[in-house]
Amino acid sequence: MSDVLVRARGLTKRFGGFTAVDGIDFDLIAGEAFGFLGPNGAGKSSTMRMLGCVSPPTQGELTILGGDPIRDGAAIRARLGVVPQEDTLDAELTVRENLLVYGRYFGLSRALIAERTDQLLDFVQLTERAGDMVEPLSGGMKRRLTIARSLINDPEILILDEPTTGLDPQARHVVWDRLFRLKQRGVTLILTTHYMDEAEQLCDRLVVMDHGKIAAEGTPRELITRYSTPEVLELRFAPDEQESAARQIQDLSPERSEVTADRILIYEADGDAFLERVHQAGLKPVNELVRRSSLEDVFLRLTGRTLVD
Amino acid sequence: MSVLTPSRGDDPPDPPYAQETAERALRPATLDPVPGSLELSVRAFRCWLVMYRRTWRSSVWSSVLGPIFYLGAMGYGLGSLVDQHGTAALGGVPYPVFVAPAVLAVLSMNTGLTNGMFPVFGAVHWNRIYVAARASMLRPSDIYRGHLLFMVMRIAMNAACFLVVMAAFHLIRSWWAVLLLPASVLLGLAFAAPVAAWTVTLQTITPMNYVIRFGSIPLMLFSGTFFPLSRLPGWLQPVAWATPLWHGAALCRSLSVGTVTAGSAAIHVGYLAGLSAIGLWAGARSYRRRLYV
Numbered sequence: 001m002s003d004v005l006v007r008a009r010g011l012t013k014r015f016g017g018f019t020a021v022d023g024i025d026f027d028l029i030a031g032e033a034f035g036f037l038g039p040n041g042a043g044k045s046s047t048m049r050m051l052g053c054v055s056p057p058t059q060g061e062l063t064i065l066g067g068d069p070i071r072d073g074a075a076i077r078a079r080l081g082v083v084p085q086e087d088t089l090d091a092e093l094t095v096r097e098n099l100l101v102y103g104r105y106f107g108l109s110r111a112l113i114a115e116r117t118d119q120l121l122d123f124v125q126l127t128e129r130a131g132d133m134v135e136p137l138s139g140g141m142k143r144r145l146t147i148a149r150s151l152i153n154d155p156e157i158l159i160l161d162e163p164t165t166g167l168d169p170q171a172r173h174v175v176w177d178r179l180f181r182l183k184q185r186g187v188t189l190i191l192t193t194h195y196m197d198e199a200e201q202l203c204d205r206l207v208v209m210d211h212g213k214i215a216a217e218g219t220p221r222e223l224i225t226r227y228s229t230p231e232v233l234e235l236r237f238a239p240d241e242q243e244s245a246a247r248q249i250q251d252l253s254p255e256r257s258e259v260t261a262d263r264i265l266i267y268e269a270d271g272d273a274f275l276e277r278v279h280q281a282g283l284k285p286v287n288e289l290v291r292r293s294s295l296e297d298v299f300l301r302l303t304g305r306t307l308v309d
Numbered sequence: 310m311s312v313l314t315p316s317r318g319d320d321p322p323d324p325p326y327a328q329e330t331a332e333r334a335l336r337p338a339t340l341d342p343v344p345g346s347l348e349l350s351v352r353a354f355r356c357w358l359v360m361y362r363r364t365w366r367s368s369v370w371s372s373v374l375g376p377i378f379y380l381g382a383m384g385y386g387l388g389s390l391v392d393q394h395g396t397a398a399l400g401g402v403p404y405p406v407f408v409a410p411a412v413l414a415v416l417s418m419n420t421g422l423t424n425g426m427f428p429v430f431g432a433v434h435w436n437r438i439y440v441a442a443r444a445s446m447l448r449p450s451d452i453y454r455g456h457l458l459f460m461v462m463r464i465a466m467n468a469a470c471f472l473v474v475m476a477a478f479h480l481i482r483s484w485w486a487v488l489l490l491p492a493s494v495l496l497g498l499a500f501a502a503p504v505a506a507w508t509v510t511l512q513t514i515t516p517m518n519y520v521i522r523f524g525s526i527p528l529m530l531f532s533g534t535f536f537p538l539s540r541l542p543g544w545l546q547p548v549a550w551a552t553p554l555w556h557g558a559a560l561c562r563s564l565s566v567g568t569v570t571a572g573s574a575a576i577h578v579g580y581l582a583g584l585s586a587i588g589l590w591a592g593a594r595s596y597r598r599r600l601y602v
Contacts, residue, residue, distance in 0.1 A: 054443050055602055067340045070601070074349070075340035078446040088441035092360065101356045105445035107344065153445075 140171025353455020464497030483567025502588025
């Protein structure tokens with residue numbers, strides 16, 4: 001099929017004795033937003049570096065835009081945009097100069113770079129800062145500038161490694177909005193995140209990664225349907241009561257339950273109905289909440305751990 | 310390129326390259342050919358030019374003033390004492406004429422060394438220029454050669470400034486001196502290429518300080534620069550012959566004074582070219598290992 005842009009089979013990356021990526025398989029389809037969801041150290045960044053053609057796979061097969069990531073690295077990278085986890089902007093240059101330098105790497109003419117720079121700075125809402133140095137920009141602005149810079153060569157695939165980590169909520173929403181617009185325009189997105197809301201917002205399809213392996217794959221909705229119940233009941237008890245409460249809840253035989261450090265999570269099709277039974281059993285939670293299942297629950301189910309610890 | 314719809318009020322603008330959904334479908338399924346290494350190296354070089362635009366005046370002053378002080382203090386101050394005892398050991402030329410081409414050689418060595426160390430380390434660890442560049446279509450070897458091109462430019466700039474000073478003080482005695490500029494560049498490259506190849510592998514700056522303290526300073530003092538090699542103890546002379554600065558200083562002096570012979574020039578040039586070639590080979594490897602992890 002011609003619209004498979006990236007194909008990975010048994011993709012593996014080892015650093016000495018440590019296996020960062022352990023034989024993963026996936027296909028990336030043109031136009032989709034594909035996410036790697038997992039905690040820190042799951043192998044997401046190593047996977048992104050291999051996809052960015054700057055890290056030779058130790059083993060397995062990886063084809064990007066029909067080429068080999070190391071042999072054809074330069075030709076593939078000419079058609080990629082990369083937003084790394086840590087900004088690599090040149091703080092001693094202005095906003096505009098950062099785009100100029102980067103555009104030059106791709107052999108673009110000064111006139112074309114100038115034209116694209118105007119459009120891109122408009123797109124990421126940095127037009128007023130065009131002549132300013134990068135150093136004093138806020139974290140959100142720097143991230144948006146990095147996104148603008150990654151688009152200077154009009155890439156077909158945009159690789160984003162934790163695009164909103166470290167940003168405040170408002171700055172995250174601005175970044176999400178820009179990425180969503182890019183996707184609408186047909187740019188294929190690959191992103192990593194350990195935020196489930198980010199994955200739900202942006203990703204058409206995602207894989208859950210843990211310890212270098214893919215634990216599950218699907219659309220956010222599919223994953224939730226497959227690995228969780230429609231609703232979740234969250235109960236918080238006084239610390240000394242949690243243990244006995246957990247035992248009593250087990251006696252009510254819920255579909256599934258998890259005890260975390262500060263909460264008891266009960267997975268049920270109908271959360272309110274189960275809450276009623278909890279009350280009838282004489283239990284008095286300090287706090288109770290019925291909510292829809294999220295990817296966080298999927299992750300907890302698959303790995304036994306929470307995403308952000 | 311598309312014409313964008315103008316943004317209206319708070320309405321964020323459309324992303325650029327808008328009409329391209331259709332265009333994208335028409336893109337070739339095969340990858341485009343990649344330009345040659347020279348073209349890609351020049352692209353990397355231009356990045357350094359953009360940054361250098363901000364600092365070039367101060368950098369030239371600070372790198373050329375030092376050697377001019379040396380020339381004044383050693384060449385004319387100390388030289389007036391030296392010349393009272395006759396100039397036979399200097400090849401029959403006044404001390405300033407003897408020492409000026411060696412100071413040029415030291416300047417070229419130091420320009421090569423310093424440009425091959427701290428900016429290279431910084432490009433990995435501080436401003437991360439290499440890290441940004443490797444995500445573009447440049448390959449590690451292009452990044453290395455592009456940076457080396459910039460270092461060569463800096464070596465040539467500093468040497469040219471110093472040559473003007475030498476000429477103004479009538480310290481040049483031969484038409485061979487027109488070759489002093491390429492000779493200085495070759496000498497600087499013989500330091501810059503291997504040193505950059507090594508620096509890119511470093512995790513801390515400590516080893517670079519050792520190179521300056523125990524490498525470049527002894528070289529500057531004992532390579533037949535301020536006094537003829539014949540004044541060194543006999544066992545030390547072969548050590549000096551093995552160092553690149555001795556070859557560079559001897560080559561520069563023979564061109565400046567006019568005592569150059571085909572045989573000696575071939576040995577000096579061959580040595581410096583060989584060292585540069587080893588550096589270029591090693592750099593392409595070490596940059597690749599460092600930037601493709």
